[in-house]
Amino acid sequence: MGRPGRDAAGRPATIGGRATDRPAGDGTRSDSWRLNTDPEAVERDLSRLVLTLVELVRQLVERQCIRRMGEGDLTEEQIETLGLTLMRLEEAMTELCERFGLSPSDLNLDLGPLGTLLPTDR
Template identity: 60%
Template structure:
């Protein structure tokens, strides 16, 4: 039998974001693509040791915002295709709105806006689409 590890409690706002993101993933789940490519090896990341905590936080928030936008687009496709019942549409909409609000609150707590999370990818342009 494997011993259980204790997990430190997470702040409520972070818990809300995680729960909302998990719930949204379950609601728009699609079968995995059989032709997925293997992950590329990670490259080195150079950061300032004094700001590595804030840099990591901003990166995590950016990834969560990217996932939220992708889930939102998938949800809209499913709504347009008529794949969801009215109750599922309502639940999905409420979940995505709660996730957006929780993420905005987390950003505000750390002095960011949602617009600050848009990484510039150089010649590829911004990571997140501009509304």
């Protein structure tokens, strides 16, 4: 069995190509890959991730409904049902964001050079 923080060959374990036990330039341990195990922070971050995915799917479904309405694929009853369902889902998302202390902008993950995950034209 190898040392903790090492792979099977005894090399430093890596995350994303960076050694997890390599000291920073000033000799102190790098905090850039440190795992925050504070239960409240973990709950908030996990909630943020789940709500972000739900919001992404909600927006995709909403766009699909709008597209289908424009093409005339839906009956008046289906349009009414979808509108009510999407409205309730948006209200539920607002309540969940408030419960976890998140704003809608907190759900819009920054993907670096790709921009943000969710459109900002809302």
